[in-house]
Amino acid sequence: SSELTQDPAVSVALGQTVRITCQGDSLRSYYASWYQQKPGQAPVLVIYGKNNRPSGIPDRFSGSSSGNTASLTITGAQAEDEADYYCNSRDSSGNHRRVFGGGTKLTVL
Amino acid sequence: QVQLVQSGAEVKKPGASVKVSCKASGYTFTSYGISWVRQAPGQGLEWMGWISAYNGNTNYAQKLQGRVTMTTDTSTSTAYMELRSLRSDDTAVYYCARDVFGGEYNWFDPWGQGTLVTVSS
Numbered sequence: 001s002s003e004l005t006q007d008p009a010v011s012v013a014l015g016q017t018v019r020i021t022c023q024g025d026s027l028r029s030y031y032a033s034w035y036q037q038k039p040g041q042a043p044v045l046v047i048y049g050k051n052n053r054p055s056g057i058p059d060r061f062s063g064s065s066s067g068n069t070a071s072l073t074i075t076g077a078q079a080e081d082e083a084d085y086y087c088n089s090r091d092s093s094g095n096h097r098r099v100f101g102g103g104t105k106l107t108v109l
Numbered sequence: 110q111v112q113l114v115q116s117g118a119e120v121k122k123p124g125a126s127v128k129v130s131c132k133a134s135g136y137t138f139t140s141y142g143i144s145w146v147r148q149a150p151g152q153g154l155e156w157m158g159w160i161s162a163y164n165g166n167t168n169y170a171q172k173l174q175g176r177v178t179m180t181t182d183t184s185t186s187t188a189y190m191e192l193r194s195l196r197s198d199d200t201a202v203y204y205c206a207r208d209v210f211g212g213e214y215n216w217f218d219p220w221g222q223g224t225l226v227t228v229s230s
Contacts, residue, residue, distance in 0.1 A: 033216035035154075042204055042223050043146075043154065048216035086154050090215050096159075096168055098144060098208075098215060103153040 004032075004087055004101035011107040012077045020072045022087030022101045030090040032070035034063060037084045037103075046085075047072055074106075082108045111135040113205050113221035120227045121195050128191040129224045131205030138186035139163045144208040144217055145179060145190045147201040155201075159208055160188060195228045202226075 004024040012018035022032055031050060035043035045054050047063035060075045070089075074081055085104045091097040116130040131143060145157040158169035160179040167179050178191045188205055203224045206217035 029213070031214040033214070035217070037154075042220040043206075043217075044220070045216055045218040048209075048218070049214050054218060084153075088154075088156075088215070088217065090210070096210075097170060098156040098159065100146075100154040100156055 004089065004099055006085075006087060006101040006104045008102070009105045009107070011109055012074070013109050014079060015076055017073065017075045018077050018106065020074075020085050020104045020106065022070045022072075023068055024089070024092075024099070024101075025068055026089045026092035026099065027065060027068050027070050029092050031065065032063070032087045032089045034061075034070075034072045035086045035088065036081075037086065038082075043086065077106075077108050079108050082106055111207070111219055113207065113219055115203075115205060115221040115224045118225040118227070120229065122230055123195055123197060123228055125195050125228075126191060126193040127195060127226050128189055129203050129205075129226070131188040131190070131221050133162075133186045133188070133207070136207070138181075139183055142208040142210070143179070143181070143188040144206050145177075146204045146206060146217070146220075148204070148223075149198070149201040152201075157190070157203075162188065192226075195226075197228050200226065200228045 034047040036046050037043040051063045062073045064071050087101040114132045139162045142161045144159045160167045162181045180189045205221040
């Protein structure tokens with residue numbers, strides 16, 4: 001399958017924990033990577049591999065995976081975390097193409 | 110620092126072609142691939158394809174096969190994406206991104222700043 005499914009919108013109270021999920025058959029074989037995109041800006045990698053954060057990404061961001069579902073968790077969400085979040089993985093059909101989820105708009109209340 | 114810098118905005122008529130460049134710096138260009146990703150106004154990210162900067166191998170999204178060509182110039186560490194037979198629904202911001210992949214993973218980091226391509230008569 002070449003589809004990754006995300007909830008279109010999620011909200012979280014300031015300082016609380018939120019989980020953003022991504023579902024797809026390819027996630028049984030490949031790790032997801034996660035990207036944060038703020039309006040008018042290019043996406044930024046926040047999680048890659050099993051659960052790795054690039055330099056400069058706060059440790060409140062973490063990733064996990066189980067079966068066909070990958071999750072991005074923000075523990076203690078901050079106002080600056082309000083953004084669109086996209087998951088990505090390799091396509092599991094064997095053609096090595098890449099695929100993105102449809103994105104989740106995170107609102108911090 | 111690792112950086113990708115893209116060419117400027119373009120306005121094209123339907124049926125024309127556009128070629129966007131992406132100049133890499135701060136790393137060994139031929140050690141990684143480049144993926145191209147586009148984002149139509151108000152929409153999500155769409156992966157367009159990948160090129161190996163090592164040997165020029167490509168892998169294109171099925172829906173763009175026949176209309177897109179990705180190339181690299183290793184002498185200038187620059188990747189190019191050409192899209193032909195432009196339609197109004199090709200209007201989007203086009204991003205290049207360094208593509209890192211292995212057995213069970215891939216990720217894109219960093220990304221270029223984006224190039225707005227507008228297709229309008």
